Amino acid sequence: xxxxxSLDPTIExxxxxxxxxxxxxxxxxxxxxxxxMTMQAGAGMGKTxxxxxxxxxxxxxxxxxxxxxxxxxxxxxxxxxxxxxRDSLGAEHFNxxxxxxxxxxxxxxxxxxxxxxxxxxxxxxxxxxxxSSRIESVAGHDIIRDNFxxxxxPSLPPHIIRDRLTTEFRRCLIAFVNSLSIGDCxxxxxxxxxxxxxxxxxxxxxxxxxxxxxxxVNRLVVVIAGQEVLHLAMEWNHVALRCxxxxxxxxxxxxxxxxxxxxxxxxxIRALHRRxxxxxxxxxxxxxxxxxNNEEWL
Numbered sequence: 001x002x003x004x005x006s007l008d009p010t011i012e013x014x015x016x017x018x019x020x021x022x023x024x025x026x027x028x029x030x031x032x033x034x035x036x037m038t039m040q041a042g043a044g045m046g047k048t049x050x051x052x053x054x055x056x057x058x059x060x061x062x063x064x065x066x067x068x069x070x071x072x073x074x075x076x077x078x079x080x081x082x083x084x085x086r087d088s089l090g091a092e093h094f095n096x097x098x099x100x101x102x103x104x105x106x107x108x109x110x111x112x113x114x115x116x117x118x119x120x121x122x123x124x125x126x127x128x129x130x131x132s133s134r135i136e137s138v139a140g141h142d143i144i145r146d147n148f149x150x151x152x153x154p155s156l157p158p159h160i161i162r163d164r165l166t167t168e169f170r171r172c173l174i175a176f177v178n179s180l181s182i183g184d185c186x187x188x189x190x191x192x193x194x195x196x197x198x199x200x201x202x203x204x205x206x207x208x209x210x211x212x213x214x215x216x217v218n219r220l221v222v223v224i225a226g227q228e229v230l231h232l233a234m235e236w237n238h239v240a241l242r243c244x245x246x247x248x249x250x251x252x253x254x255x256x257x258x259x260x261x262x263x264x265x266x267x268x269i270r271a272l273h274r275r276x277x278x279x280x281x282x283x284x285x286x287x288x289x290x291x292x293n294n295e296e297w298l
Contacts, residue, residue, distance in 0.1 A: 027221045036222050038229040041245035044281035047225040051191045064089050064186045071192035082169050093176040097169045166207050177219045185219040193226030213239050247278025
């Protein structure tokens, strides 16, 4: 049930963040009608740890879950996100969406072949040669010419295609959610949200989060984590939770080292805490480096 991203192996050693884990569990239970959670923190503060923990909790409960990590090069636009969500939740629930994608993006069945035109001003189509000046109007399809000639895609305006595909995906999603047992839900997890472009952020808010707020999409839980997250004003209070991650305490460092079976004297733990300013990631990297002489790190 995973999309772009995978379970973090350090999750076995996860400590602290009990408040955030309880908040996520309350979302799964539909407590107080909350369905959206934003989680903002600086680099190395454990956001990905928490997202991995949430994903694991969904797996344990057999809750359909999809993860989108915007740090992945595979996440480039809305269609990549929708396809990944579809594949994670089960493509069989989104057949009409897939049909529509194929309708808009399948290559036209034309007597044409991709041609290298870096050193040529013409292209061959069905044995005939056309000047490059005529290529743009072949069969009424836009053609991109940049060393290689490729079909740009469907002739409809991109925003029309985006709206139609999003609407169909949402229709399939609602039908899928309604087919689940009473009390069950679907979970979407977004990590490294600061790397999402503004257009994608607006699209996600307007096409899905607003639908949750308005009650059109029920039983969909969305968690957004990043150094930057969506700003949700007061009118979102009835559906959204907002939290920021604080640095680990020295006691948290001690607990993590104990779980990792890497005990250190208290004064060394305090020195590590000062050095790393309470960042969980820095401590995990330090432990995993397994350098025998810890003193040189202090």
